[in-house]
Amino acid sequence: MQIFYTISETQNYLKTQQKSGKTLGFVPTMGALHAGHISLIEQAKKENDISVCSIFVNPTQFNNPEDLKKYPRTLEKDCELLQAAGCEVVFAPSAEEMYHNLPKLKFDFGNLETVMEGKFRPGHFNGVGIVVSKLFHVVKPDKAYFGLKDLQQVAVIRQMVYDLSFDLEIIPCPTLREADGLAMSSRNMRLSVEARALAPHIYKVLNLTKAQLQAGASSVEAHAHAVAYFKNYPEFELEYLEIADFDTLMPIGQINSPDKTAICIAAFLGGVRLIDNIVF
Known part of the structure; x- marks a missing residue:
């Protein structure tokens, strides 16, 4: 497994591989890897x-400085997991490598950033948008893989790829869960023992809400x-x-067409912010 810390050495190596006709599959992460990330690598x-x-723990996507400070950084362990999974290349830049100066460009994703994660x-x-577009320019992948736990992020990146004509395919992948239903997340390691025992209630609420909608309840009643x-x-x-349309993430009153209804949730537990969703 090759580990690179600079943009230039990463690009030089990957260009050589692509010139020989090899295709690249890319998984962008912020580290603190778990089985969910590894499933993306395997795909x-x-x-x-x-x-x-x-x-790369991207500072420009944290609106809470304390959240950035507390985000787990476990590069050595991450690389061990990636090597065991057969990953060929790791790009682990510093903030200074990615941002010589803070970017002045601003993305506007329209309605996609006025609800849920965008609102809060x-x-x-x-x-x-900025960091993923920069990473796409560095790696130039044929396909990029993202977990559907971050459903709104997938929608935003799809929009960016479409609007900016990136020559790659976005592959959304299913959320992996612990045995008790908790969605795998790097933030889970910040939960206390007591909080970890309570955390599966998030998934229980999602399924309860789904069952009520399927039984004919309105979104107001289910909420x-x-x-x-x-x-x-x-x-x-x-x-x-939020009970929303899978494609637009705009709120809906009743169940949408098959596989187009998304129930999305964010909640704090012991000071840790957890998100999850189900689509049906």
Whole structure:
């Protein structure tokens, strides 16, 4: 496995590979890797000649400085996991390597950044758009792989790829879960033992809401039931629960066409912000 820390050496190596006709599958991450990330690497390996993983905690997508400070950084362990998974290339730049100066460009993703994550984390998707576009320019992948746990991020990146005519394919991949239903996330390692025991209630609420919608409840009724559920667990601070169209992420009143209804949630638990969703 090759590990590179600069843009130039990464580009030089990957250009050589592509000139020999090899295809590149790319998985951008912020590190603190878990089985969910590794599943993306495995998918990239199946569909491409070379798998590339970037590890970069991107400062421009954090609107909360404390969140950036506390984000886990485990590069050595991450590289061990990637090597065991058969990843061929790791790009692990510093903030100074990626941003000689803070970017002045601003992305506007329209309605996609006025709801859910965009509403509660102003500037977040601008930071995501900038760093992912920079990474795409460095790696120049044929395919890029993203987990659907970050459903809104996938929608934003798809829009960016379409609008800016990036010559690559975005591959959304299913959310991986722990045995108790908790969505795998790098933030989970920040949960206390007590909070970790409570965290699966997020997935339970998603499934409860889904069942109520399928039984004919309106989104207003299903939302009220979810809020009532969390009142039994005051350790949670519910930030949002939205029932939305899968493509536009705009709120809907009833179940949409098959596989087009998304229930998305964000909640704080023990000071850790967790997000999850289900699509049906």
